[in-house]
Amino acid sequence: MSISVNHISKHFGAFTALDNISLDIPEGELVALLGPSGCGKTTLLRIIAGLERADQGDVFLKGDKVTDKPVKNRQIGFVFQHYALFRHMSVFENVAFGLRVKPRRERPSNDAVTKKVHALLELVQLDWLHDRYPDQLSGGQRQRIALARALAVEPSVLLLDEPFGALDASVRKDLRQWLRNLHHDLNVTSIFVTHDQEEAMEVASQVVVLNHGRIEQQGAPGDIYDNPANAFVSRFIGHTNIFDLEEHDADWLQTAGLSTAQQKGRIAHVRPHDIVIEKSTANSDAFVTLKDWQHLGALIRIELVKNGSNGPAASVYAEMPNKQFKRLHLNKGDKVDLRIRHAHWFH
C-alpha cells in the first residue's frame, strides 16, 4: 500500500470533519476523494500531507508511519486549490524553490537546477513562460506551474486539492485529460479532491465517496456507478429517479415493471437510461405524459409527468439516444407508456 490511513478522526470544535476513516491506496493509482462540500475530503487530504493533525489515527506513506512527521519530511507534492504560487518569484524560481531549499549537501548545483526546472516546464508545456510572474498567468497556466513545482522535489505521492475547481469549463476539460495522461507517464500515486462527480469518474482510476466525515464507498468509477452501496452514493453519482413505493399513488410503478416480487427495499433508484418509453396506443390508460425534452449531445433527456398529479416533484426523467427518440415520433403532450428495466433498492 502506498498510502494508508488508519482510523483517522478530526473534530473542529463540535463539528466532526472525519469520523474514524480507514483507507488504503495501492501504488500508482490516481484516486479521487469525492463528496459534497463540508464532507471532510480536503481535511483528509491535508492530514495525509501533514498540513493538518488528526485527533486520532495514523497515516502511513509507503509503509512508514508518518503521523508525527512534519510536512517537510513527508516527501509529498501538494497542489493547492488556489495554486499558492510565490507571487514575488518568477515561474522559474517558483519551480526551483523545492530544489534550492534542500540542505546544502543534498542541494543540486545551479546548472542541475536550471536543467531540471526547464525539463519540468517542458513537461507541463510552459517553458516559454519561465521569466513571467504568477500575476501574469492564466488560471490553467498557474495550475500547471503549481504542478511542476510540486513535481520538482520528486514526491513519492502527489496530492491535489480541487485541482480544476477555479478554472473555466473548457480549460477544465483539457486539463482533466492532460492530468490523466501525465499520471500515466509519471506513475506517481496521486490523490485529488473534487466535489464534481463527472470529474472524478472521468479522471480517477479509483473513487472514494465521502459524506459527513465517513467513507460511503470506494471502488473503480464504473463499479460505483453500476453498484452504488447506498442511497447517498446512488444519488450523488450520475442522475437518478427516486421512487418511494409506500407513497399512496405508487401503484402505477408496478405496471411499469417495478414488481413487488423483485422488490428489495422501500425506495427504488432508477437511472434515466433504464427507463424505456413508447408512444401509447389510443385507448390505453397510460400514466405519464411527455412534458419536454433537452438535447445532451448524443443523448436526449425526456421529462415526463405523472397524469393527474401536479408539482415539480412528480417529474420522471428518461434518457435515450437521439436517433431512437426521433424514431418514436413523439410530441409534447403525448401520452406515453413507460417501462423500468432496472432499479437499485434501498431502505
Next chain:
Amino acid sequence: MNAVSAYSFIASKKLTLSDPDWIRYALIGLTLGIIGLFLVLPLLTVLIEAFAKGWAAYSASLTHPDALAAMRLTLLVAVVTVPLTTVFGVSAAWAIARFDFRGKSLLITLIDLPFSVSPVIAGLIYVLIFGAQGWLGPWFSDHDIKIIFAVPGIILATLFVTFPFVARELIPLMQEIGHEEEEAALSLGASGRQTFFKVTMPNVKWGLLNGVLLCNARAMGEFGAVSVVSGHIRGLTNTLPLHVEVSYNEYDFVGSFAGASALAALAVVTLVLKTVLEWKQNQDKRLKG
C-alpha cells in the same frame, strides 16, 4: 480608432462626475487653503524664526553642545526602539494572522492601546512603576540602576507609544495574504526559517518598511511621554523635541526654532522616503502584473 475610444472614455468620465464646476473648484480651493494655513504657513514660520538672526546664529544654535546632545539622544532612542518595535510587530502580526487562540481580539485591542491612551499617561505609568516612590523604584535604586530621569526611561516611554506601528501595518496585510504560500513552501521541504525569510518576508516587505518608517518618525518626534520621564536635564536627558520646548521657555527663540527646523527636516525626509517606497512598490507591481 484609439483616439476615438480615448475621447469617448473621457466624455463618459465627465458625465459620471457630473458635479458642477463651482463645487469642484470650491472643494479644491478649500483643501488647498486649509493645507496652506495649517501646514505650510507654520513650517514657513519655523524657518523664518530660525533664521531671524541670520545664518550664523542659526548654525551656532544647532551646533551648541546641548543641541548636539539632544540630537544624539534622539538618534539613540530611535536606534534602540525601532528594531525592538519591529521584532515585536512582526511576531505579534505573525501570531494574530496565523493562529487562532482564545483572547485574540483582546490582544488586537491591547496593541491599539497606545494609540488611544494619552502619551502623558504613558509616561506617568513608568514614573509610578520605576520612580523613586514607585513599585519597583526602590529596588532599582538599591541596585544603582536609574530608569526615570535617565535614558532607559525615555526609551521605555518611546517604546510604549511606538509599538503598535509595525504590528498595525502587518496584521491586515498578513491576514489578506493568508498562509497558503507558506504551506506550499513547507510542503516543498523548506524549514520554518527558510519559509519565513524566502516567502513571508518578501510578501510583506513594503508594509514592513512603511511601518518602520512611521515608527521611526514617531520615535524621534515623541514629546508627551518622554517629557514626563525625562526630567529635562540639559545635555543628558533632553531629546530634540524637549530641547525645542526648553529653549522656547527660556526665550531662546532662535535655538528653539533651529531645533524645530531639524525636526521638520526629519519629517520631510520621512515623507520623501515614504513617497519613494510607494513609488517603488507600484513599480514592483507593474513589473509583475
